[in-house]
Structure formats: structure tokens, C-alpha cells
Amino acid sequence: MLRLPTYSVLVQLLARGRICSRYKSVGNCISVRQLVSSTNNEQYYTLPVLFKTRTPGEKMTVDVGIWDVRPSDPTLQTPLVVAIHGQPGSSQDFESLARRLAGHDVRVVALDFPGNGRSRLFGKDIYRLDHSTEGKYQMLTTILEALAIDRVDVLMGHSAGTWLSYKAAADLPLAKSSVILNPLSKRHHRTLRPYMGVKILAALLRNPSLHLTIYKTLPFLYKMLGFVLDEDAFPSLPIAVESMRQVNFDKMxxxxxxxxxxxxxxxMAITRNDKIGEWNFAMEMAHHLGIEEGEITKIGKDSITIADTVGKYDDSYYRRVLLFERGGHVVHKAHEQEIVIQILKLLKVVCSHHS
Incomplete structure (x- = not known):
């Protein structure tokens, strides 16, 4: 839950348009840079967050994009979902899903990790931060602390964000449950093979004299690999390459x-026709998480809805793998209704157990 009063004050100030010009407290006002959009129930803004760098003792500030979608009348008991995008990606990857959850009285806070979305990083600053899975875990805890979030009912990750999901599920006490969408695994999925090619590409991008030239080829390369990219995603491509280079596969x-x-x-939601990651690799990770055969729901073209097939779960523990025949690499867009149903089921267990 969002507990501390500073954050609720921040939200009220955003809604009223009262924004400070520098990162400091002025009375009850917390500075926020670059307000992107604001409606009664949604704010998309950037908050300066201080991160540790790869150099011991050094820190740097990044304006982190925060997209906060709330029900019409949130309370301290309102369930909270924190969403983690893939690479490349941004908080806006969860736009439709977040709004539908808000209609079910669920709050969604989606994050732009450094270098993605509105959290811009350029040039040498890209390489000052640790983009490994464990480095991103430190980024996540730092952002949550900056937002005064002391409980996450559901931590939702998509694609490359699911590597962080495994780490957080193991080690983050704030995270009470997980939703894992189009999961990647402990193995190099098809778009990373041969993996040596990823390392070479990352090394070329690290070279200041070659960076711009290589950067210009990345949109074409990603499209060849099967990614559908908007032009807004182009600046985050070097971060995506660096993140792929630093994944802690050996610890997944x-x-x-x-x-x-x-x-x-x-x-966990998997699609058999995912062109980015192999579905059988994802199933392997589900078994490492403890899933059992009776907790897997296979959904084909003519299947009835999950709401009719899934109704039994333990009062304090819920696990489910949804295996869709189709849906590509954006299962939460292709099967939004089913994903929402499952999140609500998960929240029913988590919130009642921890109330």
C-alpha cells in the first residue's frame, strides 16, 4: 500500500497542478519534474531518484517516469499493483490493463526504469548504472522507497521484466505476489542467440566513437528480431542491449x-506463439517456482473462459499458469480480460491473507 502521507500529498499536488521547480521539500510540497499528463485518476510524471552507480560511493540522479492509475475513490486499503516493463519498454505498455484494473478498485503504479520511457539516459550515463538483474533489483527498491511504497500486493512483470520478477519473488518482502507475463527464463531465448553476438553489440555501443553509428542500426535490428517498435522506443534500445548483456542467467x-x-x-501467462521467448522455457521456470500439473490451464481458440474453469484455490496460497495458444509477446493485451480475472483472484487471496 501507499502509506506515508508525503505520497498522497504529492498526488494531490499533481492533480491541482502545484509543482515545485527543484528537488526539495518546501512545506508539504515535494518537487516533481516534467509533468507529462494528468487527469482526475491518472498522473504520469517524473520524480528525481538518486541511484548508486557502478563506481563505489558515487550516486547519480535520474528523473524516473511514474505512471499512477487510481480508482475513483482510493483508500489505504486499496490493493496496489506495481508494474515492470520489458526491454525495450515503458510504463505505457500497461495502459489499457491498468485502466481496467482501476475500474475494479485496484491501483496500478507502473515504472519507467532508467533509460526507458520518460526516464531518459544518454551517452556515458547509460553505463554508469548497473543494468544486471541484481542491479535492477536495487533500482526497484530505490524507486519504491522514493515513492514511500511499503507494500506491493502484486508485482507484475512483462518479458525482460520477468527476470526481475524472479529475483523480487525470492527476496523482496514488500512483494506479496507476482504476475509474470510472457516470461523469459534461465536460458538464452531465440532473440539472444548467439549470445556472443549480444556481447559484441553491447561492446560496440560502449565505444564512444562507434556508439552513434551502431545506435542508428538498432531499430532495424530489433524489427528483424520480431519487435514492434514505436519511434518513442528508439532512445531506450542501447539500454535494452546493455540489460541483455548483464542478465544474471546463472542465478535465475x-x-x-x-x-x-x-x-x-x-x-504466469504464456503464449505458444510468442516469437520472442520460447513457451517451453517459460514452463520450465514455472516448475522451478513450484507449479504443479493441476495448476496449469490450457486455453485454445474454442476454450471456455478462465472464469468458468478456475474456481478452486487455497485460502492463503494461489498459483496458476495460463497457457494460451495465441497472443504473441503481449499476452496482457491479447487476453486482457482473462489476465484481469486472474489478478483479481490473486488479490482476493493476498489481501485477505495479509489484512
Whole structure:
């Protein structure tokens, strides 16, 4: 939940348009830079966040994009979903899903990780931060602390964001459950093979004299690999390459197994026709998380809805894998209704158990 009063004050100030010009407290006002859009129930703004760099003792400030979608009348008991995008990606990848959840009295806070969305990083600043899975875990905890979030009912990750999902499920006490969309795994999925090519590309991008030239080729390369990219995503492509280079593949199984031993509740949504990651690799990660055969729902073209097929779950523990025949790499857009149903089921268990 969003507990501390500073954040609610921030939201009220955003809604009223009272924004400070520098990152400092002025009375009850917390500075926010570059307000992008604001409606009664939605704010998309940037908040300066201080991150540790790869250099010991050094820190740098990044204006982190925060997209906050709320029900019409939120309270301290309103369930909170925190969403983590893939690479490349942004908080806006969850736009439709977040609004539908808000209609069910669920609050969604989606984050732009440094270098993505409105959290811009350029040139040498890209390489000052640790973009490994463990580095992103530190970024996540730093952002949550900056937002005064002391409980996450559901941590929702998509694509490359699911590597962080495994780590957070194992080690983040604030995260009470997980939704894992189009999961990647402990293995190099098809768009990363041969993996040596990713390392070479990342090394070329790190070269200041070659960076711009290589950067200009990235949109074409990503489209060849099957990614559908808007032009707004182009600046985040070097970050995506660097993130792929630094994934802690060797620790993914241990993260998932640790979460499984904790009986961490989760829902995983997989599509068989995902062109980015192999569905059988994702199923392997589900088994590391502790899923059992009876907790897998296969959904084909003529299947009845999940709401009719899934109704039994433990009062304190819920696990489910949804295996769709189709949906591509954006399962939460292709099957939004079913994903919402599962999130609400998960929240019913998590919120009642931790109330």
C-alpha cells in the first residue's frame, strides 16, 4: 500500500497542478519534474531518484517516469499493483490493463526504469548504472522507497521484466505476489542467440566513437528480431542491449526455486506463439517456482473462459499458469480480460491473507 502521507500529498499536488521547480521539500510540497499528463485518476510524471552507480560511493540522479492509475475513490486499503516493463519498454505498455484494473478498485503504479520511457539516459550515463538483474533489483527498491511504497500486493512483470520478477519473488518482502507475463527464463531465448553476438553489440555501443553509428542500426535490428517498435522506443534500445548483456542467467533458477520454497503466490501467462521467448522455457521456470500439473490451464481458440474453469484455490496460497495458444509477446493485451480475472483472484487471496 501507499502509506506515508508525503505520497498522497504529492498526488494531490499533481492533480491541482502545484509543482515545485527543484528537488526539495518546501512545506508539504515535494518537487516533481516534467509533468507529462494528468487527469482526475491518472498522473504520469517524473520524480528525481538518486541511484548508486557502478563506481563505489558515487550516486547519480535520474528523473524516473511514474505512471499512477487510481480508482475513483482510493483508500489505504486499496490493493496496489506495481508494474515492470520489458526491454525495450515503458510504463505505457500497461495502459489499457491498468485502466481496467482501476475500474475494479485496484491501483496500478507502473515504472519507467532508467533509460526507458520518460526516464531518459544518454551517452556515458547509460553505463554508469548497473543494468544486471541484481542491479535492477536495487533500482526497484530505490524507486519504491522514493515513492514511500511499503507494500506491493502484486508485482507484475512483462518479458525482460520477468527476470526481475524472479529475483523480487525470492527476496523482496514488500512483494506479496507476482504476475509474470510472457516470461523469459534461465536460458538464452531465440532473440539472444548467439549470445556472443549480444556481447559484441553491447561492446560496440560502449565505444564512444562507434556508439552513434551502431545506435542508428538498432531499430532495424530489433524489427528483424520480431519487435514492434514505436519511434518513442528508439532512445531506450542501447539500454535494452546493455540489460541483455548483464542478465544474471546463472542465478535465475535459484531465484525461482527460492520463491517456490516460500510458496510465493503467482500467476504466469504464456503464449505458444510468442516469437520472442520460447513457451517451453517459460514452463520450465514455472516448475522451478513450484507449479504443479493441476495448476496449469490450457486455453485454445474454442476454450471456455478462465472464469468458468478456475474456481478452486487455497485460502492463503494461489498459483496458476495460463497457457494460451495465441497472443504473441503481449499476452496482457491479447487476453486482457482473462489476465484481469486472474489478478483479481490473486488479490482476493493476498489481501485477505495479509489484512
Amino acid at each position: 533458477q535459484a531465484f525461482a526455486e527460492a520463491a517456490g520454497k516460500k510458496k510465493h503466490p503467482f500467476v
